[in-house]
Amino acid sequence: MTPGSGSGPMKDCEYSQISTHSSSSPMESPHKKKKPAPKRKWEVFPGRNKFFCNGRIMMARQTGVFYLTLVLILVTSGLFFAFDCPYLSENITPAIPAIGGILFFFVMGTLLRTSFSDPGVLPRATPDEAADLERQIDIANGSSSGGYRPPPRTKEVIINGQTVKLKYCFTCKIFRPPRASHCSLCDNCVERFDHHCPWVGNCVGKRNYRFFYMFILSLSFLTVFIFAFVITHVILRSQQTGFLNALKDSPASVLEAVVCFFSVWSIVGLSGFHTYLISSNQTTNEDIKGSWSNKRGKENYNPYSYGNIFTNCCAALCGPLSPSLIDRRGFIQPDTPQLAGPSNGITMYGATQSQSNMCDQDQCIQSTKFVLQAAATPLLQSEPSITSEELPLPGKTTISGPCATLTLGQPTPPSSMPNLTSDSGLTDMIPLKEEHEGHQFLTPEEAPSPPGMLPSGSPIIHSHTMHVLSLASQDSLHEDSVRGLVKLSSV
Amino acid sequence: MATEVHSLQELRRSASLATKVFVQRDYSDGTTCQFQTKFPPELESRIERQLFEETVKTLNSFYAEAEKIGGSSYLEGCLACATAYFIFLCMETHYEKVLKKISKYIQEQNEKIYAPRGLLLTDPLERGMRVIEISIYEDRCSSGSSSSGSSSSSSGGGGGGAGGR
Numbered sequence: 001m002t003p004g005s006g007s008g009p010m011k012d013c014e015y016s017q018i019s020t021h022s023s024s025s026p027m028e029s030p031h032k033k034k035k036p037a038p039k040r041k042w043e044v045f046p047g048r049n050k051f052f053c054n055g056r057i058m059m060a061r062q063t064g065v066f067y068l069t070l071v072l073i074l075v076t077s078g079l080f081f082a083f084d085c086p087y088l089s090e091n092i093t094p095a096i097p098a099i100g101g102i103l104f105f106f107v108m109g110t111l112l113r114t115s116f117s118d119p120g121v122l123p124r125a126t127p128d129e130a131a132d133l134e135r136q137i138d139i140a141n142g143s144s145s146g147g148y149r150p151p152p153r154t155k156e157v158i159i160n161g162q163t164v165k166l167k168y169c170f171t172c173k174i175f176r177p178p179r180a181s182h183c184s185l186c187d188n189c190v191e192r193f194d195h196h197c198p199w200v201g202n203c204v205g206k207r208n209y210r211f212f213y214m215f216i217l218s219l220s221f222l223t224v225f226i227f228a229f230v231i232t233h234v235i236l237r238s239q240q241t242g243f244l245n246a247l248k249d250s251p252a253s254v255l256e257a258v259v260c261f262f263s264v265w266s267i268v269g270l271s272g273f274h275t276y277l278i279s280s281n282q283t284t285n286e287d288i289k290g291s292w293s294n295k296r297g298k299e300n301y302n303p304y305s306y307g308n309i310f311t312n313c314c315a316a317l318c319g320p321l322s323p324s325l326i327d328r329r330g331f332i333q334p335d336t337p338q339l340a341g342p343s344n345g346i347t348m349y350g351a352t353q354s355q356s357n358m359c360d361q362d363q364c365i366q367s368t369k370f371v372l373q374a375a376a377t378p379l380l381q382s383e384p385s386i387t388s389e390e391l392p393l394p395g396k397t398t399i400s401g402p403c404a405t406l407t408l409g410q411p412t413p414p415s416s417m418p419n420l421t422s423d424s425g426l427t428d429m430i431p432l433k434e435e436h437e438g439h440q441f442l443t444p445e446e447a448p449s450p451p452g453m454l455p456s457g458s459p460i461i462h463s464h465t466m467h468v469l470s471l472a473s474q475d476s477l478h479e480d481s482v483r484g485l486v487k488l489s490s491v
Numbered sequence: 492m493a494t495e496v497h498s499l500q501e502l503r504r505s506a507s508l509a510t511k512v513f514v515q516r517d518y519s520d521g522t523t524c525q526f527q528t529k530f531p532p533e534l535e536s537r538i539e540r541q542l543f544e545e546t547v548k549t550l551n552s553f554y555a556e557a558e559k560i561g562g563s564s565y566l567e568g569c570l571a572c573a574t575a576y577f578i579f580l581c582m583e584t585h586y587e588k589v590l591k592k593i594s595k596y597i598q599e600q601n602e603k604i605y606a607p608r609g610l611l612l613t614d615p616l617e618r619g620m621r622v623i624e625i626s627i628y629e630d631r632c633s634s635g636s637s638s639s640g641s642s643s644s645s646s647g648g649g650g651g652g653a654g655g656r
Contacts, residue, residue: 109575123619128511157518166518174621178522192522214572304521311560318568319560320586321579325619 042328046124047188055328057116059201060186066115066201073111073219076259077104080226083252084233091236096229103222110215111200118324119205120191122172122180130173160303179304181285195284204284207324210317213274220268227260278316279309507629514547514623524554526615526623537627538608546600546612547623550593557589590616 042055050059059066077100085097125133153168155175166175169182172189176182181193183203192206204212230253237246247254277287281304286292292302306312512534517527528547530540567585571578597614605612605625613624 106575109577113576122621125621126618129513129618129622129624132511132513159518159521164518177516177621178518210568210572211576314565314568315560317572318565320558320564320567321571321584322558323584323587323590323616325616 038331040328041326041330041332044332045326045328047121048186049188051328058118058328059115060196060198060203062185062198063201065198069111069199069201072259072263073107076226076256077222079252079256080230083250084230084256087233087237087250088229092232100222100225100229103218103225106218107215107222110211110218114197114204114208114211114215115201117202117208117211118326118328119203120193120207120322121186121203121205121324121326122174122177122189122191123326124171125173133168133173133175162301162303164303179283179286192283193285207322210321213271213278213317216267216271216274220264220271223260223263223267226256227264230256230260279312281305281312281316509627509629512625512627514625516621523558524615524620525551531625533627534610534625537610538605542604546604549596550615550623553589553593553596557586557593 040055042051042058045051048061050061050063051057052059080100081097081104085100088096155166155168157164157166157178159178164178166178168175169189171182171187174189176189177191179192180189182189183193183196185196186203188203190203190205192209194204194209194212196203197212200212200215202208233250234243234246234253234257237249240246241249274284277284280302282292282302286302290296292300294300306315510533512531514526514529514531517525519525526547528544528551530543534543564585594614594616597612601612609628611626611628613626615621615623618624
């Protein structure tokens with residue numbers, strides 16, 4: 001830029017002289033540091049949600065049915081205001097379109113509020129928290145070496161005299177608070193989870209339940225209102241001009257009547273159901289599962305209910321509105337670590353299918369990983385007896401050995417090892433299968449870095465067992481690994 | 492144990508993060524936001540039991556105040572409902588006001604009590620109201636104590652696991 005000149009002040013003078021003739025950009029560019037634009041937290045949100053307006057609006061991924069809801073409401077109300085209201089306001093009273101208008105705005109306001117707001121999503125645990133929880137689970141479990149006992153994935157709390165089980169969420173790495181549930185469609189844990197409503201395009205949870213209830217209540221009033229006044233309109237017209245002529249004069253009324261007739265049953269029914277839920281302070285989830293019903297036992301009662309209907313209603317509808325916990329529009333701080341992927345720290349907890357039936361996909365992921373770990377782990381523990389006894393597995397050792405050394409640069413506790421090797425080892429397993437003859441010579445040299453992983457005696461065993469390894473076991477090995485790959489890719 | 496007084500900024504610059512302690516939620520009262528007052532054993536040598544319990548109890552009382560269902564919250568709720576919830580665009584809810592008070596209180600506690608002892612409280616709001624995270628700092632210049640020794644293995648294990656991915 002500037003011609004070579006020794007002294008500092010001279011350089012500056014020359015530089016400023018140049019800048020007066022040319023545009024200002026050359027002067028700014030050395031001062032302007034090119035920083036990547038700071039990202040907002042919604043851009044890296046781990047759940048399956050869609051965000052609009054720079055994080056202000058939050059919806060589920062599938063929004064097709066929501067647009068259908070919008071279209072139905074807008075078209076029906078639009079037709080009502082355009083075709084029925086002029087006649088009704090002239091012949092009966094102009095209060096009809098006014099009340100209709102108020103109802104319509106209330107319906108739209110509550111619908112948009114329900115659809116666009118955060119239902120009460122619980123942010124996933126930070127890596128430190130998840131590690132601390134697992135440590136506590138380890139302590140509660142007793143010794144963690146070698147055993148694949150299912151860890152206690154539930155905690156029991158006593159709330160108002162009733163025993164409530166808190167389940168551990170594998171995706172979010174937290175013990176879910178009472179009444180929270182993991183929505184598989186949105187892949188989030190939601191507080192006071194009611195249900196996932198496709199009509200609204202969002203989950204219904206603690207933060208938007210009152211909007212949802214107001215929406216369906218006002219929509220049922222609007223539907224009944226429109227239906228009633230469309231019928232009135234047709235009847236009044238048919239008194240003057242006959243029924244068929246009346247229908248011909250206002251064909252829109254027919255469409256409105258049909259839509260309203262079919263909607264009324266479902267919407268009024270839903271309002272009634274949710275009124276019952278609110279008055280007994282239950283969620284749809286709890287009601288469907290019968291968590292607090294008397295059928296489970298005489299001692300079973302709802303510990304969250306306040307005792308009387310009025311208080312329950314007031315608490316649900318007029319209680320304090322808690323703020324969003326996910327801070328969608330906040331900027332990511334460079335020093336805070338972002339949440340790790342689901343495989344970090346899973347170790348041996350992918351085990352059993354027993355208790356939690358919430359996260360189906362997570363169970364699939366965990367069980368697949370467990371299969372891989374179970375296959376890979378016995379080899380990596382320093383027990384030479386295993387390698388000689390189990391024939392099909394030693395074939396894997398030579399393959400996963402170099403993988404182990406490649407993926408880890410530093411010694412790590414054995415429990416976290418199998419996870420990493422199985423993840424990387426699986427993808428490497430098939431292409432490396434043809435090359436395992438060569439690898440058995442590599443392993444003694446590369447083995448020393450992870451301590452206790454491949455005992456010094458094992459390479460000798462491997463070279464023997466490699467020849468012993470039959471074609472059949474190799475095929476089954478290949479099949480298993482392919483099956484595992486297919487499972488992983490499908491999930 | 493060194494009992495030097497550090498300011499918050501000095502703490503961050505001169506000390507290194509040794510370990511973190513998490514105070515979990517107490518659900519025995521239902522879904523209201525309360526934290527366990529049980530004293531974590533890792534803080535045994537760092538802070539007096541009374542001070543810690545007082546902090547947690549004060550926080551619990553703040554959260555109870557925020558979630559209180561009573562006259563004023565009903566009024567706010569009914570007013571919001573009557574305006575189709577548009578009033579939330581201009582007005583701050585009672586809960587948000589209390590949360591601001593809480594963050595001020597935590598900052599104050601950090602400056603007066605926790606930072607001089609090499610500890611740092613994180614606002615539970617930043618952790619999804621799940622935990623109160625207490626970061627324990629060790630002086631870089633001090634000789635390795637037993638807690639830093641055990642913490643380095645755990646943080647090393649966690650770091651190794653993350654690094655290997």
